[in-house]
Amino acid sequence: MQLQYFLLVAAALFCIGIYGLVNSRNAVRVLMSIELMLNAVNLNLMAFSNYLDPQTIKGQIFTVFVIAIAAAEAAVGLAIVLAIYRNRDTVDMEQFNLLKW
Amino acid sequence: MNLAEGVQIVSFGILSVMMLGAAIGVVLLDSIVYSAFLLGGVFISIAGLYLLLNADFIAAAQVLIYVGAVNVLILFAIMLVNKRQEFQPVPRAWIRKAATAAVCGGIFALLSTMVLSTPWAISSATPAGDASVVVIGLHFFSDFLLPFELASILLLMALIGAVVLARREFLPDDDFEKAQAEALKLPERPRELVPSGRNETVK
Numbered sequence: 001m002q003l004q005y006f007l008l009v010a011a012a013l014f015c016i017g018i019y020g021l022v023n024s025r026n027a028v029r030v031l032m033s034i035e036l037m038l039n040a041v042n043l044n045l046m047a048f049s050n051y052l053d054p055q056t057i058k059g060q061i062f063t064v065f066v067i068a069i070a071a072a073e074a075a076v077g078l079a080i081v082l083a084i085y086r087n088r089d090t091v092d093m094e095q096f097n098l099l100k101w
Numbered sequence: 102m103n104l105a106e107g108v109q110i111v112s113f114g115i116l117s118v119m120m121l122g123a124a125i126g127v128v129l130l131d132s133i134v135y136s137a138f139l140l141g142g143v144f145i146s147i148a149g150l151y152l153l154l155n156a157d158f159i160a161a162a163q164v165l166i167y168v169g170a171v172n173v174l175i176l177f178a179i180m181l182v183n184k185r186q187e188f189q190p191v192p193r194a195w196i197r198k199a200a201t202a203a204v205c206g207g208i209f210a211l212l213s214t215m216v217l218s219t220p221w222a223i224s225s226a227t228p229a230g231d232a233s234v235v236v237i238g239l240h241f242f243s244d245f246l247l248p249f250e251l252a253s254i255l256l257l258m259a260l261i262g263a264v265v266l267a268r269r270e271f272l273p274d275d276d277f278e279k280a281q282a283e284a285l286k287l288p289e290r291p292r293e294l295v296p297s298g299r300n301e302t303v304k
Contacts, residue, residue, distance in 0.1 A: 003223065004216050006150070009117045011212035013124055015205040020128035022201045025188045028133060028178055032140050035171065036124055039147050042163075050154040052221065054228040060159050061240050067159075067166050068252045072259030074171045078178040079266035085182045086270075092188050 006047035014040035027081045027091045031074065038070045113153055120146035133179055141172045155228040158237060 013036060020033030042063045049059020085091055123142040130136050144167040151160035191197075229236050241249050 003221055005113060005117075006154070007216040008213060009121070009150075011209055011216065012121055014212075015209040016121070016124045016128055018208065019201050019205045023198055024128070026133055028175060028182065029127075029136060031178075032127055032136060032175060035140065035167075036127065036143065039143065039167075043147060043150060046151055046154045046156055046159065050156065050228060051223055054155075054224055055226050056240075057156070057229050057233055057236055058240065060156055060233060060237055061245055063156075063159055064162065064237070065248060065252055067162060068256060071166055071171055072256055074174055075263040076259050076266065078174055079263040081178060082181060082267045085184075089184075090186065091182050091184065092186075094189070094191055 003047055003051040006043060010040045010043040010047070013037075013043065025093055027084065027093055027096070028078070030093065031077045031081070034077070035070065035074065038066060038073075042066055109153060112149070116146045116149045116153070120150070133183075134176075137172065137176050137179055140175065141168050144168045144172060155230050156233060157231070158234045 017033045017037035017040060020036065021030055024030045024033060045059040045063050045066070047059075049057045049063075053059060081091065084096060088095060120143055123139040123146065126139040127136045127143065130139070144163060148160040148163040148168075151157075151163060
C-alpha cells in the first residue's frame, strides 16, 4: 500500500466532482458534486495523516473540521435551493439568472 | 490494526472501483434519486478507505454524518423539490461539456504527475491506530481548542440560517384579514399548501 494510490484516487474523485459541478442542470446535483469534492479533499488529508504524520494525526483533526463544515454547508445550501424553488418554481440552474448581468 | 498486505491491496482496489463508479453515476445518471442513493455508496466506500488508513473514529464519523445526516437531508430536499420537468436544451451545450471534460482531464493529469514525481517524506513510525481517538481528543482540547469552539458556533449559525431560509413566508398585513376569514387555514401563500398534488398534474 502506498500513499500515491490514495492520492490518485482522490484526484480522480475531485475531477469527477468538478465535472458534475459545472455540467449539472439540477441544483441539488450541484450540491452533491460539492460533497464529492469535499470528500476527495478529506481522503487526501487522511492519506497524508497516515503516511506522513502517523503519530500526531493532525490530518484527522482537519478532516473532522471539514466534515463539520460540509454538514453546515449542505444544510444551508439545501435551504437556499428550497427558497429558490419557492420563488422561481424550478430547480434548473440555467434559469437562476437574477444576479446575472 | 495492520492487515496483511495482499488483503489491503485487494480491498483498496474494490473500494476505489466502487467509489469511482458510484461517483460517475452520481454525476451522469438522469434520475436524481438514483444519484442520491449512489452518493450514499460513495460515502460508505470512503469510510472503508478510512479504515484502511488506520482511522476508525473518522470512518465511524463519516458513516454517521455523511450517510446518516447529509445524504438523508439531500433525499428530503429531492422529495420537496421533485418537480418532473424537462429542462430546456441549451444551445451549444456540448461545447461546455467538452471543455469541462478537457479541463478535468488536464487537472487530473497535472495532479497525477505531481503525485508520482514528488519524493514524499514517508514516515516509518507506527500509526496511532486504536489510540487515534485519544490523540484526537488531546488535540481538540489543547492546540485546536479555538477552531473547535468556532466550529460549534458555525454549526449553530448554520442551523439558524437554514431554518430562516427554508421557513415559509407569511402574507403581508393587508391580506391577513382576508386569509383569516377562512377558518382553519393558516395565513400562508395558498400555492404552498398543496405542494405535493401538483407533481402529478405537471408532467
